[in-house]
Amino acid sequence: MTALPNLPAPNPAPTPAKKSLFAPEQVRNALRSSVTKLNPRSMARNPVMFVVLVGSALTLYLTLANIATGKSWGYEAAITVLLLLTVLFANFAEGLAEARGKAQAASLRAAREDTPARRLIGGTLTGTEETVPSTRLTRGDLIVIEAGEIVAGDGEIIEGLASVDESAITGESAPVIREAGTDHSGVTGGTRVLSDRIVVRVTSQPGESFLDRMIALVEGASRQKTPNELALSILLAALTLIFLLVVATLPLMARFVGVEVNVVTLVALLVCLIPTTIGGLLPAIGIAGMDRALQANVIAKSGKAVEVAGDIDILLLDKTGTITIGDRQATRFAPLPGVTEAELAHAAALSSLSDPTPEGKSIVALAAAQGIKPTAPNNADWIEFSAQTRMSGVDAGEISIRKGAGSAVSRLTTERGGRIPPELQATVDEVSRGGGTPLVVLSGTHILGVVALSDIVKPGMRERFEQLRRMGLRTVMITGDNPLTAEAIAREAGVDGFLAEATPEDKMRMIKEEQAAGKLVAMMGDGTNDAPALAQADVGLAMQSGTQAAKEAANMIDLDSDPTKLIEVVEIGKGLLMTRGALTTFSIANDVAKYFAILPALFAAQLPVLAPLNVMRLNSPESAILSAVIFNALVIPALIPIALRGVRYTPGSADALLTRNLLVYGLGGIVIPFIGIKLIDLLLGVIGV
Amino acid sequence: MDIFLTYALAFALALPLGILIARLFSAPASRFTSGLLRLTGVDATRPMNWRQYGAALLGTNVLIGVAAFLLYSLQGGLPLNPDGIPNLRWDTALHTAASFITNTNQQHYSGQNSLSYLSQLVGITALQFITPAVGMAALFAVLRGLRGETNVGNYFLDVTRAIGLLIPASFVLALLLTSQGVPSTFSGAKTATLIEAQTVEGQAVTTQTIPVGPVAAMVAIKQLGTNGGGWYGPNSAVPLENPTPLSNLFQSVSIILFPVALVCAAGLFLRRRRFGVALIAVMSVMSAALTLGAVLSERQPNAALSGLAAASGNMEGKEVRFGTDATALWGAITTQTSNGSVNGMLDSFNPLGGLVPQLGMFLNDVYGGIGVGLINMLVFVILTVFIAGLMVGRTPELFGRKIETREIKIASLVILLQPLLVLGFTAATVALPSITANSNPGFHGLSQVLYEYNSAYANNGSGFEGLGDNTPWWNVTCAVVLILARFLPILGPLAIAGYLAQKKAAPETSGTLRVDTPVFAGMLLSVMLLLQLLNFAPALVLGPVAEQLTLSSPVNTGATK
DSSP, X not given: OOOOOOOOOOOSOOOOOOOOTTOHHHHXXXXXXXXXXXXXXXXXXXXXXXXXXXXHHHHHHHHHHHHHTTOOOHHHHXXXXXXHHHHHHHHHHHHHHHHHHHHHHHHHHGGGTTOEEEEEGGGSTTSOXXXXXXXXXXXXXXXXXXXXXXXXSSEEEEEOEEXXXXXXXXXOXXXXXXXXXXXXXXXXXXXXXOSSEEEEEEOSOTTOSHHHHHHHHXXXXXXXXXXXXXXXXXXXXXXXXXXXXXXXXXXXXXXXXXXXXXXHHHHHHHHHHSOHHHHHHHXXXXXXXXXXXXXXXXXXXXXXXXXXXXXXXXXXXXXXTTTEEEEEEEEEEEEOTTSOHHHHHHHHHHHHTTOOSHHHHHHHHHHHHTTOOOOOOTTOEEEOOOTTTOEEEEEETTEEEEEEOHHHHHHHHXXXXXXXXXXXXXXXXXXXXXXXXXXXXXXXXXXEEEEEEEEEEOTTHHHHHHHHHHTTOEEEEEOSSOHHHHHHHHHHHTOSEEETTOOHHHHHHHHHHXXXXXXXXXXXXXXXXXXXXXXXXXXXXXXXXXXXXXXXXXXXXXXTOOTTHHHHHHHHHHHHHHHHHHHHHHHHHHHHHHHHHHHHHXXXXXXXXXXXXXXXXXXXXXHHHHHHHHHHHHHHHHHHHHHHHOOOOOOSXXXXXHHHHIIIIIIHHHHHHHHHHHHHHHHHHHHTO | OHHHHXXXXXXXXXXXXXXXXXXXXXXXXXXXXXXXXXXXXXXXXXXXXXXXXXHHHHHHHHXXXXXXXXXXXXXXXXXXXXXXXXXXXXXXXXXXXXXXXXXXXXXXXXXXXXXXXXXXXXXIIHHHHHHHHHHHHHHHHHHHHHTTOSEEEOHHHHHHHHHHHHHHHHHHHHHHHHHTTOOOXXXXXXXXXXXXXXEETTEEEEEEEEOOSSHHHHHHHHHHTTOOOOSSTTGGXXXXXXXXXXXXXXXXXXXXXXXXXXXXXXXXXXXXXXXXXXXXXHHHHHHHHXXXXXXXXXXXXXXXXXXXXXXXXXXXXBOTTTHXXXXXXXXXXXXXXXXXXXXXXXXXXOHHHHHHHHHHHHHOOSSOSTTHHHHXXXXXXXXXXXXXXXXXXXXXXXXXXXXXXXXXXXXXXXXXXXXXXXXXXXXXXXXXXXXXXXXXXXXXXXXXXXXXXXXXXXXXXXXXXXXXXXXXXXXXXXXXXXXXXXXXXXXXXXXXXXXXXXXXXXXXXXXXXXXXXXXXXXXXXXXXIIIIIHHHHHHHIIIIIHHHHHHHSGGGTTSOO
């Protein structure tokens, strides 16, 4: 693996300015679409609300018939309006979720609109440049970007290296390095190149970037129901059919006992009984799940991916950047016998004086803390770290110090005619076992000792993993470290398992094994060689900074390239499923109160003996029915905030979650409508209906 | 006290019986059983997947049903018909065949004198052993699917095992009943001289012929097999069928014995005892509530006698030797299981007491029929898991296997069937008076019609009586309800279990929904009450509820009854 320039330590995900749920412009869009969605063809996608629409058409006809024949029509008209409002509220919820998703995506996309692009004619590196608007770029075009310019489209660097400011997309201000031929060769449209010149091959067609695809997913046209959404829709449709049967058979039985029931009231009863609350909010809940992913700067390629995230059993997490802070720090000098700690510290610090890496700086700092502050010799020749030599150091006169990986330094010692002290291996192992990376220091032909570089586990990770465990998730740390080091860090961080010296093949094998045992696996990756594993994983989250192959293979892309994002994605998925379950429970539980409101009212005039059933003591039959229908309609907009924000997922055992949600949405679902309907009834009484 | 004793005895016997059943269905076929089956050309060791199992179940039932239909239709010319009983009319034969192959024993023909001995013996008694065995077999096929086995067993082996269990159990019960004086003889009818001569239609009657026979044996399988069809027309209200309080206790216990034992067995068989306990708890809560409701209601005096000083409990249609409590208990548990036998007239219960059997049958899984009661409940377990599973933030799974579109489709179909058939036919019947023959108009008349279809759907077989139900309309519609309500709710869950078994099971973690906790049990109970009872609320309000309110309202006393 190529030595990477230091990527900035990922900060916690930038928190996008919390937008109000009801931003005026989005509300305007949603209002517009709540009317356009009345189109029967789009209504038919939602059987529950379609029944309400048909019901309102029926009551409208009866209203008009009553007007024509000179009968009273106020009640009929009121029901018609209320039913229509119920449909509009549901459409509004869906429209609002769409508008929020689009606004979110649009703000991400805004940067790259109308960016001039310098395209190489003929698509070859030697071609001459022409300037075209970014919207006319197609897949395979080569574009040149130099310092200070905006990247015109998603693509992959095929030549050069540059530091890129991705803050427009990620909110992260520190620049990152992107380089051709590495696992960090991807650039995103809208980001700004800060230094150097790169040539990028465009990888997306206009309108086909990941962002465009996500927008399309949010919008109605290409949105497909996810598997669980489909299953729930079928259950809701079945409940609707059952209540249709209940209501359709009712007048026949009523007539047998000498009661004629009002058709408008029957329609009102039907609409109150069918699960309009969850039926009306179901599409919004699904879209909102994708919105929330987008808010976390994650592009989901399908709604299904978000849904599956809730089911993940195992998280494969990269050690660096996720579990530990990116850089290792020197924590200890371990001299070999016959060498003092001060000698080792002096040599190690001297060789690191001009080492720009955090590791080098930490060695200098550690020595200084022990009072050892060497000064740089005049004629120093600094040897930088390279992937081939795996060493760095300094040559100055007869001073020649090297520090680096044990095997590389040992080889050099032998080459220089030195002797490998037998105690070295024990010291190296001891450092490894302590979770450190051993850095062997050689001065001339003498090995002085070992500097222990330790991974610093990010604060709070232990607790985080503890939470995940309570949620039933296992975490596995993936690292290139040797097993000794890996085990020590794994124990310190409190993960459930680790995969040491991991190759992409190892990851792939592990995923397949876990899947064979019925588990769902999520992983994050960025390299081309991660692509097969990303595709194999149930949730593959590719970093935006990663290669095109990785991004194509994954089913989600993290614009922040933040490895801890995987945990957030799981929480978003769980929140989405919980919202569906909670609102379904609420919707069905509501029926109890509605029965108590409407059934006595239905027969009140002709069967006064049924009066004792009117437990809520509602004013009049008309008022009872109107109150139930009004409550039924109002509950949809009242629940829009829950549908869009999602039921908050607090990590904990399934039992605890179920108990809490049942209390809130189950018991609440039974009690609240009794109170709500009674209040509306009182209010109607006051205004004299 | 009787009530408590009945439950205690049933539970005490059900546990060892459950263990026995679980062992029996886990063990490989005994040499005797497989040898027996080989005689009929069946290979008992051949495993079946759910489709093959379902096909075998459906196929044999169709064959038996057709044979029974032909037997009833042609009994006049067949042997063992010394009294020259004529053929049953085609529609009565159809209904009778449908009723007896579905473990229902709903009788539209009138009493003992409509069937020849051959019809009684082969067409009725044999089926009383076979149909509970079919239910038990189906249950274990479903359970094997839920255990993750794609081969859900061998249908013929399972049925044979179950029959092998029912025969000795019936034998024991028959001995106990005989000890209480239930006739157990092959000798002919007895003739007794009346103490007081009567005059009937102008003729003096001085003697009475008392039919006897192997009554105890028949009563034993009637109770143990959740069958319900008695030897005598008035069922276990007749002193000869149920002479003493002790015989009443035996019979009450045996009504719920197998249904409870099967839940115990299921918990053990699934290797999930706590889940078994949770199911029993849910069933028992419903059972206790319904029984209590019936008992309290029947302790109230009959509305017609209200205000009289002597009025005690409602004794109309009850046997004095049992009293109101034992009769109310029987009425409650006979409809909680799909038994349907009676020791008093349900029609004469106070309206709210009469509501209890209706509720028990609407639920159809308060213990439920042998095998099928638990299968019914498993459908609601799946629906509850679907909603509860979402609430814990995972796509729903039962025992680690995902419940997806296909399973929900099948479960939806099954729960749709009940309101479709019961409400649909009730509405059609009351809306088309020209083809129905309701002896009672008004609220009570509606209750009767609703009861008949409800009883048919629950494969219960008890009747609200007073219904002229031996007409082509009643026979054909009830036959349709009986058959669909028996086989779709068996085959649907069997398919669900089969599909689930094909899925990979995810390991259970602390993030997995547990189905054996009190919280889940409470939710299961609520879902069942919401999804089943609420559907019938309007019909019940117009029937028994309106009747009760009318009777108890001072203005309208006795208006419709």
